[in-house]
Amino acid sequence: MRSPVTGKVVLVTGASRGLGRATALEFAAAGAHVIVTARSTRGRSTQAALPQTSVEDTLEALRAGGGQGEAHACDHTDAAQVERLMLDLRARHGRLDVLINNAWGGHDPVNEAARGREVWEEPPEQLRNMLLGGAYSDALTTLLALRHFGGAVGQVLCTTWHTEEPPGWLPYEVSKAAKNRFVYVLGHQLSGHGIPVIGVAPGWMRTELMETHHTPQELDGQTETPHYAARGLVALAADPDSLRHSGQVLDVGELADLYGITDLDGSQPQWWRAHRSGRS
Known part of the structure; x- marks a missing residue:
């Protein structure tokens, strides 16, 4: 059966890991042509403490699974690099069906010795x-794409995260909060153009970063x-009526309820929903 995303041109930013x-692998498996970008390239990782995966590795993995795509090194906080990327994609494909803003440099190293216990430190x-x-990064990439x-x-x-109550770090x-407001405002402004702008908030994911900072016992269960x-993102891209969600940030558990998606083991984790109810 042909997938609704078969043949779509999909750009996934920050696709070297996590x-x-x-997301790149799931879209490729569904038949999309996937353009992957990242700052981490072979021999030049932005996170030395994490497994040395690169944007080229992601491309190889999706092709090994029978998918189609291409890889570009790109820092999505650099306007010149994003400009070059969009010019290249327009010349190659003439269209962009799905833009997935996932790039995240927020955990780049800072001077840990300068950190104190008080918020002002x-x-x-x-x-x-x-x-x-x-x-x-999301705004720059989206506006240049448009x-x-x-x-x-x-x-x-x-991709984003629900802000917490009481607030955290x-x-x-x-x-x-800025990312989530960007989704809301841009969704409102693009509503007349029929372009959905939707945020997706995962639960507690077992990414390379999380596995580095937490024990297996903390992550288990x-x-x-x-x-x-990633499967929730594919489901949204396949939904012809996704405009009804524009301007919203949806929890992955909500996408599981809407579209019947499951994790790799067939489960439907509802970690964030349980977390919210426990704090209310």
């Missing part, structure tokens, strides 16, 4: 990194793989 890599560059690598494709991008999906909370959210 959710971006899983937080290194200010941490918030800068998270705003640049989050909302700014400009170069004449406002005809099919769908804009942004200040730089992270502020950066995610309350986490999900990145493929769970």
